[in-house]
Amino acid sequence: MHEYSIVSALIEQCEQHALANQATHITRVDIKIGVMSGVEPALLHTAFDTFKQDSICHNAQLNMQIQPLVILCNDCQIESILSERTIICPACQSYRTRVLDGEEMLLMQLEMEQDGD
Amino acid sequence: MCKDCGCSLTRHDHLGEHTHHNDHSHAHGHSHTHEHQELHTNPQLNDKKTLSVIHKILDKNDVEAGHNRAHFEAHNITAFNIMSSPGSGKTTLLEQLKEYTQLNYAVIEGDLETSRDADRLIAKGIKAYQIQTGSACHLDAFMVHGALHHLPLEGLDICFIENVGNLVCPASYDVGTHKNIVLLSVPEGDDKIEKYPVMFRRADVVLVTKCDLLPHFDFKMDEARAQLKKLNPDIQLLEVSIKDGDSMRAVAHWLKDNMRGTQ
Numbered sequence: 001m002h003e004y005s006i007v008s009a010l011i012e013q014c015e016q017h018a019l020a021n022q023a024t025h026i027t028r029v030d031i032k033i034g035v036m037s038g039v040e041p042a043l044l045h046t047a048f049d050t051f052k053q054d055s056i057c058h059n060a061q062l063n064m065q066i067q068p069l070v071i072l073c074n075d076c077q078i079e080s081i082l083s084e085r086t087i088i089c090p091a092c093q094s095y096r097t098r099v100l101d102g103e104e105m106l107l108m109q110l111e112m113e114q115d116g117d
Numbered sequence: 118m119c120k121d122c123g124c125s126l127t128r129h130d131h132l133g134e135h136t137h138h139n140d141h142s143h144a145h146g147h148s149h150t151h152e153h154q155e156l157h158t159n160p161q162l163n164d165k166k167t168l169s170v171i172h173k174i175l176d177k178n179d180v181e182a183g184h185n186r187a188h189f190e191a192h193n194i195t196a197f198n199i200m201s202s203p204g205s206g207k208t209t210l211l212e213q214l215k216e217y218t219q220l221n222y223a224v225i226e227g228d229l230e231t232s233r234d235a236d237r238l239i240a241k242g243i244k245a246y247q248i249q250t251g252s253a254c255h256l257d258a259f260m261v262h263g264a265l266h267h268l269p270l271e272g273l274d275i276c277f278i279e280n281v282g283n284l285v286c287p288a289s290y291d292v293g294t295h296k297n298i299v300l301l302s303v304p305e306g307d308d309k310i311e312k313y314p315v316m317f318r319r320a321d322v323v324l325v326t327k328c329d330l331l332p333h334f335d336f337k338m339d340e341a342r343a344q345l346k347k348l349n350p351d352i353q354l355l356e357v358s359i360k361d362g363d364s365m366r367a368v369a370h371w372l373k374d375n376m377r378g379t380q
Contacts, residue, residue: 002255002286010174017168027165031174038289038315085314086347095350103318105174105289111167 003039006105007047011055013107018056023112026057030109032065034102036085041066069102178290181258185265185293192270195377196278198292200316201300202309203282206326206359208234210300210368211277212241213359218369220376222275225264227256229281244268255286258293275372284313296321296375303327303334307341310348318348322355322371329358 014026029048033039041064048062069082073089074096080089087097173179189196199207211224223244226234235247246268248260261278270276278294280287299320301309304327310317317323323345325338342354355371357364373379 002253002289005253005255005257006174006289009177012177013170013172013174017170021166021168023166036315036318038285087318087350088347095346107170107172107174109167109169111165113165 001043003043003047004051006039007044007051010048010107011051011057014060014110015056017110018112021112022114024056024115025113026060026110027113028061028063028109028111029057029107030063030065032067032104032106032108034067034069034104036069036099036103037105039105065108067102067104070100071097072100073097175290178258181262182291182293185258185262186295188262188265188270189276189293189295190377192273193377194270194273194276195296195375196276196294197296197298197372198278198280198287198294199298199300200280200284200287200320201282201302201326202284202305205282205300205302205305207279207282207300208237209359210324210326210357211238211243211279213365214369215241215243217362217365218372220274220369220372221272222277223268223270223273224277224279225261225268226279227260227281229253234279244273250281254281254283255290256280256292257290261292274376284309284316288313288316288319295377298322298324300324300326301341303330303336306334307337307344310341310344314348317345320349320352321375322353324355324357324368326357326359328356328364329360 010029010031014029018024018026033041033044044064045062052058052060069085069087070079071082071087071089072079073092073094075094076089076092078089078091079100080091082090087099088095089097186196201207214222224235224238226238226245226247227250228234228247229250229252232247232249235245238245246264248256248264250256250260256278268276278292280292297320299316299322301323303325325341331338338356345352345354353371355364355367357368359365
Protein backbone atom coordinates (compact mmCIF):
# COMPACT_ATOMS: atom_id res chain seq x y z
CA MET A 1 0.00 0.00 0.00
CA HIS A 2 2.39 2.69 -1.16
CA GLU A 3 -0.44 4.57 -2.86
CA TYR A 4 -0.78 6.82 0.19
CA SER A 5 2.85 7.94 -0.13
CA ILE A 6 2.33 8.57 -3.83
CA VAL A 7 -0.77 10.65 -3.20
CA SER A 8 1.08 12.68 -0.54
CA ALA A 9 3.76 13.47 -3.11
CA LEU A 10 1.10 14.36 -5.69
CA ILE A 11 -0.77 16.72 -3.35
CA GLU A 12 2.49 18.36 -2.30
CA GLN A 13 3.23 19.03 -5.97
CA CYS A 14 -0.26 20.46 -6.47
CA GLU A 15 0.24 22.81 -3.53
CA GLN A 16 3.55 24.03 -4.89
CA HIS A 17 2.08 24.64 -8.34
CA ALA A 18 -0.86 26.49 -6.82
CA LEU A 19 1.47 28.66 -4.77
CA ALA A 20 3.65 29.44 -7.76
CA ASN A 21 0.57 30.52 -9.71
CA GLN A 22 -1.24 32.39 -6.93
CA ALA A 23 -4.17 29.98 -7.13
CA THR A 24 -6.37 29.39 -4.13
CA HIS A 25 -8.17 26.22 -5.21
CA ILE A 26 -7.41 23.28 -7.40
CA THR A 27 -10.47 21.93 -9.12
CA ARG A 28 -9.07 19.20 -11.31
CA VAL A 29 -5.97 17.01 -11.21
CA ASP A 30 -5.13 14.97 -14.31
CA ILE A 31 -2.64 12.18 -13.91
CA LYS A 32 -1.31 9.46 -16.16
CA ILE A 33 -0.61 6.09 -14.57
CA GLY A 34 1.31 3.47 -16.52
CA VAL A 35 0.08 -0.11 -16.21
CA MET A 36 3.65 -1.05 -15.31
CA SER A 37 4.21 1.79 -12.84
CA GLY A 38 3.38 -0.47 -9.93
CA VAL A 39 0.37 1.48 -8.73
CA GLU A 40 -3.17 0.25 -8.27
CA PRO A 41 -5.51 2.91 -9.71
CA ALA A 42 -8.47 2.11 -7.42
CA LEU A 43 -6.30 2.42 -4.32
CA LEU A 44 -4.83 5.65 -5.65
CA HIS A 45 -8.35 7.07 -6.01
CA THR A 46 -9.26 6.11 -2.45
CA ALA A 47 -6.03 7.56 -1.14
CA PHE A 48 -6.58 10.81 -3.04
CA ASP A 49 -10.13 11.20 -1.73
CA THR A 50 -8.84 10.73 1.83
CA PHE A 51 -5.78 12.94 1.65
CA LYS A 52 -7.29 15.79 -0.36
CA GLN A 53 -9.61 16.80 2.49
CA ASP A 54 -7.06 18.93 4.31
CA SER A 55 -5.31 20.24 1.22
CA ILE A 56 -5.71 22.73 -1.59
CA CYS A 57 -7.22 19.86 -3.57
CA HIS A 58 -10.23 19.39 -1.28
CA ASN A 59 -12.67 20.17 -4.07
CA ALA A 60 -10.59 18.66 -6.81
CA GLN A 61 -11.62 15.93 -9.14
CA LEU A 62 -8.96 13.33 -9.92
CA ASN A 63 -8.84 12.19 -13.54
CA MET A 64 -6.72 9.17 -14.15
CA GLN A 65 -5.56 8.13 -17.57
CA ILE A 66 -4.39 4.53 -17.51
CA GLN A 67 -1.51 4.25 -19.93
CA PRO A 68 -0.94 0.83 -21.51
CA LEU A 69 2.55 -0.34 -22.38
CA VAL A 70 3.80 1.07 -25.66
CA ILE A 71 6.89 -0.51 -27.18
CA LEU A 72 9.03 0.10 -30.22
CA CYS A 73 10.61 -2.96 -31.80
CA ASN A 74 14.30 -2.59 -32.61
CA ASP A 75 14.00 -5.30 -35.28
CA CYS A 76 10.85 -4.50 -37.26
CA GLN A 77 10.57 -0.85 -36.10
CA ILE A 78 6.83 -1.29 -35.45
CA GLU A 79 5.34 0.56 -32.50
CA SER A 80 2.75 -1.48 -30.58
CA ILE A 81 0.35 -0.96 -27.73
CA LEU A 82 0.31 -4.08 -25.59
CA SER A 83 -2.49 -5.54 -23.54
CA GLU A 84 -0.31 -8.19 -21.90
CA ARG A 85 2.44 -7.45 -19.41
CA THR A 86 5.34 -8.47 -21.56
CA ILE A 87 7.67 -6.49 -23.74
CA ILE A 88 7.68 -8.88 -26.70
CA CYS A 89 6.93 -7.35 -30.10
CA PRO A 90 3.51 -8.69 -31.16
CA ALA A 91 4.37 -8.14 -34.84
CA CYS A 92 7.61 -10.14 -35.12
CA GLN A 93 7.99 -11.78 -31.66
CA SER A 94 11.30 -10.04 -31.09
CA TYR A 95 12.59 -9.51 -27.55
CA ARG A 96 14.65 -6.56 -28.72
CA THR A 97 12.22 -3.79 -27.91
CA ARG A 98 12.21 -0.48 -26.13
CA VAL A 99 9.44 0.62 -23.76
CA LEU A 100 8.18 4.05 -24.77
CA ASP A 101 5.33 4.47 -22.33
CA GLY A 102 3.40 2.71 -19.58
CA GLU A 103 5.99 2.62 -16.79
CA GLU A 104 5.60 6.07 -15.29
CA MET A 105 3.33 8.03 -12.99
CA LEU A 106 2.90 11.57 -14.22
CA LEU A 107 1.03 14.66 -13.17
CA MET A 108 -0.24 16.00 -16.50
CA GLN A 109 -2.51 18.95 -15.90
CA LEU A 110 -4.05 21.02 -13.13
CA GLU A 111 -7.13 23.19 -13.24
CA MET A 112 -6.96 25.95 -10.70
CA GLU A 113 -8.94 28.92 -9.50
CA GLN A 114 -8.19 32.22 -7.87
CA ASP A 115 -10.43 33.95 -5.39
CA GLY A 116 -11.70 37.11 -7.04
CA ASP A 117 -11.16 39.44 -4.12
CA MET B 118 25.68 22.19 1.13
CA CYS B 119 22.73 19.92 1.27
CA LYS B 120 20.15 22.02 3.07
CA ASP B 121 18.46 19.17 4.92
CA CYS B 122 21.43 17.51 6.48
CA GLY B 123 24.42 19.76 5.93
CA CYS B 124 26.32 17.13 3.99
CA SER B 125 28.76 18.34 1.40
CA LEU B 126 26.86 17.42 -1.74
CA THR B 127 24.64 19.66 -3.75
CA ARG B 128 21.01 19.00 -4.34
CA HIS B 129 18.45 20.31 -6.73
CA ASP B 130 14.88 21.28 -6.17
CA HIS B 131 12.89 21.03 -9.33
CA LEU B 132 9.71 22.51 -7.99
CA GLY B 133 9.18 26.03 -6.83
CA GLU B 134 12.40 27.94 -6.49
CA HIS B 135 15.26 26.86 -8.67
CA THR B 136 18.56 27.07 -6.91
CA HIS B 137 21.81 26.71 -8.76
CA HIS B 138 25.02 25.60 -7.18
CA ASN B 139 28.39 26.50 -8.57
CA ASP B 140 29.94 23.23 -7.53
CA HIS B 141 27.48 21.15 -9.50
CA SER B 142 29.68 18.54 -11.09
CA HIS B 143 28.11 15.17 -10.55
CA ALA B 144 25.79 13.62 -13.07
CA HIS B 145 22.59 12.04 -11.91
CA GLY B 146 22.04 8.52 -13.09
CA HIS B 147 18.59 9.30 -14.36
CA SER B 148 16.95 11.90 -16.50
CA HIS B 149 14.29 14.41 -15.70
CA THR B 150 11.81 15.17 -18.36
CA HIS B 151 9.38 17.76 -17.32
CA GLU B 152 8.17 21.04 -18.56
CA HIS B 153 6.92 23.98 -16.67
CA GLN B 154 4.39 26.27 -18.19
CA GLU B 155 3.74 29.04 -15.78
CA LEU B 156 0.14 30.02 -15.65
CA HIS B 157 -0.50 33.48 -16.95
CA THR B 158 -2.68 34.84 -14.24
CA ASN B 159 -4.98 37.75 -14.67
CA PRO B 160 -6.16 39.06 -11.32
CA GLN B 161 -9.12 40.75 -13.00
CA LEU B 162 -10.69 37.50 -14.00
CA ASN B 163 -12.15 34.93 -11.68
CA ASP B 164 -11.69 32.15 -14.20
CA LYS B 165 -10.53 28.63 -13.99
CA LYS B 166 -7.04 28.24 -15.36
CA THR B 167 -5.52 25.12 -16.73
CA LEU B 168 -1.86 24.44 -16.17
CA SER B 169 -0.08 21.78 -18.14
CA VAL B 170 2.77 20.31 -16.18
CA ILE B 171 3.93 16.79 -17.14
CA HIS B 172 5.85 16.09 -14.02
CA LYS B 173 6.84 12.80 -12.44
CA ILE B 174 4.71 12.32 -9.34
CA LEU B 175 7.66 10.92 -7.42
CA ASP B 176 10.03 13.60 -8.72
CA LYS B 177 10.99 14.74 -5.24
CA ASN B 178 11.99 11.20 -4.33
CA ASP B 179 13.89 10.84 -7.60
CA VAL B 180 15.85 14.02 -6.96
CA GLU B 181 16.78 12.74 -3.50
CA ALA B 182 17.72 9.40 -5.06
CA GLY B 183 20.09 11.23 -7.39
CA HIS B 184 21.55 12.96 -4.37
CA ASN B 185 22.14 9.58 -2.68
CA ARG B 186 23.75 8.22 -5.85
CA ALA B 187 26.09 11.20 -5.85
CA HIS B 188 26.98 10.37 -2.23
CA PHE B 189 27.88 6.82 -3.23
CA GLU B 190 29.80 7.91 -6.28
CA ALA B 191 31.78 10.49 -4.31
CA HIS B 192 32.98 7.54 -2.20
CA ASN B 193 33.48 5.32 -5.24
CA ILE B 194 30.80 2.93 -4.00
CA THR B 195 28.41 0.85 -6.07
CA ALA B 196 24.99 0.57 -4.44
CA PHE B 197 22.59 -2.33 -4.94
CA ASN B 198 18.92 -2.36 -3.97
CA ILE B 199 17.94 -5.86 -2.81
CA MET B 200 14.25 -6.60 -3.05
CA SER B 201 12.08 -9.68 -2.51
CA SER B 202 9.23 -11.09 -0.44
CA PRO B 203 9.83 -11.41 3.29
CA GLY B 204 11.71 -14.58 4.12
CA SER B 205 13.27 -15.25 0.73
CA GLY B 206 16.80 -15.07 2.15
CA LYS B 207 18.09 -11.53 1.63
CA THR B 208 19.80 -11.23 5.00
CA THR B 209 21.11 -14.80 4.91
CA LEU B 210 22.63 -14.16 1.49
CA LEU B 211 24.36 -11.03 2.81
CA GLU B 212 25.61 -12.88 5.89
CA GLN B 213 27.15 -15.65 3.78
CA LEU B 214 28.43 -13.51 0.91
CA LYS B 215 31.32 -12.35 3.06
CA GLU B 216 32.99 -15.73 2.63
CA TYR B 217 32.96 -15.46 -1.16
CA THR B 218 34.01 -11.93 -2.00
CA GLN B 219 36.93 -9.65 -1.34
CA LEU B 220 34.71 -6.65 -1.91
CA ASN B 221 34.14 -4.66 1.23
CA TYR B 222 30.44 -4.07 1.79
CA ALA B 223 27.99 -2.52 4.22
CA VAL B 224 24.24 -2.94 4.46
CA ILE B 225 21.36 -0.57 5.09
CA GLU B 226 18.48 -2.65 6.38
CA GLY B 227 14.80 -1.77 6.05
CA ASP B 228 12.16 -3.44 8.18
CA LEU B 229 8.91 -2.35 9.77
CA GLU B 230 10.12 -3.24 13.25
CA THR B 231 13.18 -4.55 15.12
CA SER B 232 16.87 -4.27 14.34
CA ARG B 233 17.22 -8.03 14.14
CA ASP B 234 18.60 -8.11 10.60
CA ALA B 235 21.24 -5.45 11.22
CA ASP B 236 22.20 -7.24 14.44
CA ARG B 237 22.65 -10.51 12.54
CA LEU B 238 25.00 -8.82 10.05
CA ILE B 239 26.93 -6.92 12.71
CA ALA B 240 27.44 -10.22 14.54
CA LYS B 241 29.15 -11.47 11.39
CA GLY B 242 31.43 -8.44 11.31
CA ILE B 243 29.51 -6.69 8.51
CA LYS B 244 28.78 -2.98 8.88
CA ALA B 245 25.04 -2.46 8.98
CA TYR B 246 22.49 0.19 9.85
CA GLN B 247 18.82 -0.54 10.48
CA ILE B 248 15.99 1.67 9.28
CA GLN B 249 12.71 0.96 11.03
CA THR B 250 9.94 2.11 8.73
CA GLY B 251 7.11 1.77 11.25
CA SER B 252 4.25 0.94 8.93
CA ALA B 253 5.79 1.98 5.62
CA CYS B 254 5.90 -0.86 3.14
CA HIS B 255 8.98 0.33 1.23
CA LEU B 256 12.11 2.39 1.62
CA ASP B 257 12.28 5.73 -0.15
CA ALA B 258 15.26 7.87 -1.04
CA PHE B 259 14.79 10.10 2.03
CA MET B 260 14.95 7.20 4.47
CA VAL B 261 18.10 5.91 2.78
CA HIS B 262 19.62 9.38 2.87
CA GLY B 263 19.03 9.52 6.63
CA ALA B 264 20.69 6.14 7.06
CA LEU B 265 23.73 7.17 5.02
CA HIS B 266 24.65 9.62 7.75
CA HIS B 267 24.94 6.75 10.23
CA LEU B 268 27.07 4.50 8.08
CA PRO B 269 30.78 5.21 7.58
CA LEU B 270 31.27 4.97 3.82
CA GLU B 271 35.06 5.20 3.73
CA GLY B 272 36.76 2.17 2.30
CA LEU B 273 33.57 0.51 1.09
CA ASP B 274 33.20 -1.00 -2.38
CA ILE B 275 29.53 -1.84 -2.11
CA CYS B 276 26.53 -0.61 -0.17
CA PHE B 277 23.55 -2.94 -0.20
CA ILE B 278 20.14 -1.50 0.57
CA GLU B 279 18.10 -4.41 1.85
CA ASN B 280 14.59 -3.17 1.19
CA VAL B 281 11.43 -4.02 3.14
CA GLY B 282 10.28 -7.53 2.22
CA ASN B 283 7.59 -6.83 -0.36
CA LEU B 284 7.29 -7.61 -4.07
CA VAL B 285 5.05 -4.63 -4.84
CA CYS B 286 5.77 -1.23 -3.32
CA PRO B 287 9.59 -1.03 -3.32
CA ALA B 288 9.54 -1.38 -7.13
CA SER B 289 8.12 2.13 -7.51
CA TYR B 290 10.87 3.90 -5.56
CA ASP B 291 14.34 4.80 -6.75
CA VAL B 292 16.40 4.88 -3.54
CA GLY B 293 19.62 6.01 -5.21
CA THR B 294 21.18 2.65 -5.95
CA HIS B 295 22.86 1.69 -9.22
CA LYS B 296 21.32 -1.74 -9.77
CA ASN B 297 18.40 -3.79 -8.51
CA ILE B 298 18.83 -7.35 -7.27
CA VAL B 299 15.57 -9.28 -6.91
CA LEU B 300 15.38 -12.54 -4.99
CA LEU B 301 12.79 -15.25 -5.52
CA SER B 302 13.00 -18.27 -3.24
CA VAL B 303 12.05 -21.75 -4.41
CA PRO B 304 9.20 -22.21 -1.88
CA GLU B 305 7.46 -19.08 -3.22
CA GLY B 306 6.93 -20.68 -6.62
CA ASP B 307 7.92 -19.79 -10.18
CA ASP B 308 4.61 -18.02 -10.81
CA LYS B 309 5.66 -14.97 -8.77
CA ILE B 310 7.44 -13.49 -11.76
CA GLU B 311 4.21 -13.37 -13.74
CA LYS B 312 2.20 -12.22 -10.70
CA TYR B 313 4.52 -9.34 -9.78
CA PRO B 314 5.68 -8.14 -13.20
CA VAL B 315 6.70 -4.63 -12.19
CA MET B 316 9.24 -5.86 -9.66
CA PHE B 317 10.79 -8.37 -12.05
CA ARG B 318 10.77 -5.82 -14.87
CA ARG B 319 12.86 -3.50 -12.65
CA ALA B 320 15.41 -6.20 -11.79
CA ASP B 321 18.97 -6.15 -13.11
CA VAL B 322 19.52 -9.71 -11.91
CA VAL B 323 17.19 -12.32 -10.39
CA LEU B 324 18.55 -14.72 -7.80
CA VAL B 325 16.46 -17.84 -7.30
CA THR B 326 17.40 -18.68 -3.72
CA LYS B 327 17.05 -21.84 -1.60
CA CYS B 328 17.76 -23.97 -4.67
CA ASP B 329 18.74 -26.83 -2.34
CA LEU B 330 14.96 -27.16 -1.82
CA LEU B 331 14.20 -27.73 -5.51
CA PRO B 332 13.67 -31.50 -5.05
CA HIS B 333 10.90 -30.78 -2.53
CA PHE B 334 8.91 -28.15 -4.42
CA ASP B 335 7.25 -27.87 -7.83
CA PHE B 336 9.33 -24.89 -8.82
CA LYS B 337 9.82 -24.98 -12.59
CA MET B 338 13.07 -23.22 -13.40
CA ASP B 339 12.38 -23.24 -17.16
CA GLU B 340 9.05 -21.55 -16.58
CA ALA B 341 10.69 -18.94 -14.34
CA ARG B 342 13.28 -18.22 -17.04
CA ALA B 343 10.61 -18.02 -19.76
CA GLN B 344 8.44 -15.61 -17.75
CA LEU B 345 11.41 -13.45 -16.86
CA LYS B 346 12.48 -13.27 -20.49
CA LYS B 347 9.07 -11.88 -21.45
CA LEU B 348 9.50 -8.96 -19.05
CA ASN B 349 13.21 -8.47 -18.97
CA PRO B 350 14.95 -10.36 -21.78
CA ASP B 351 18.52 -9.28 -21.19
CA ILE B 352 19.00 -10.09 -17.53
CA GLN B 353 20.58 -13.08 -15.87
CA LEU B 354 18.81 -15.50 -13.54
CA LEU B 355 21.19 -17.16 -11.09
CA GLU B 356 20.30 -20.32 -9.19
CA VAL B 357 21.58 -19.87 -5.65
CA SER B 358 21.86 -21.89 -2.50
CA ILE B 359 23.95 -20.79 0.45
CA LYS B 360 24.90 -24.47 0.83
CA ASP B 361 26.42 -24.50 -2.67
CA GLY B 362 29.67 -22.55 -2.71
CA ASP B 363 29.80 -22.42 -6.52
CA SER B 364 26.44 -20.70 -6.68
CA MET B 365 27.58 -18.16 -4.08
CA ARG B 366 30.76 -17.54 -6.06
CA ALA B 367 28.56 -16.87 -9.10
CA VAL B 368 26.75 -14.17 -7.12
CA ALA B 369 30.07 -12.66 -6.04
CA HIS B 370 31.14 -12.74 -9.68
CA TRP B 371 28.01 -10.98 -10.84
CA LEU B 372 28.59 -8.26 -8.26
CA LYS B 373 32.18 -7.80 -9.37
CA ASP B 374 31.12 -7.59 -13.01
CA ASN B 375 28.45 -5.05 -12.17
CA MET B 376 30.49 -2.60 -10.16
CA ARG B 377 30.30 0.96 -11.44
CA GLY B 378 32.80 1.65 -14.13
CA THR B 379 33.44 -2.00 -14.97
CA GLN B 380 30.98 -2.21 -17.85
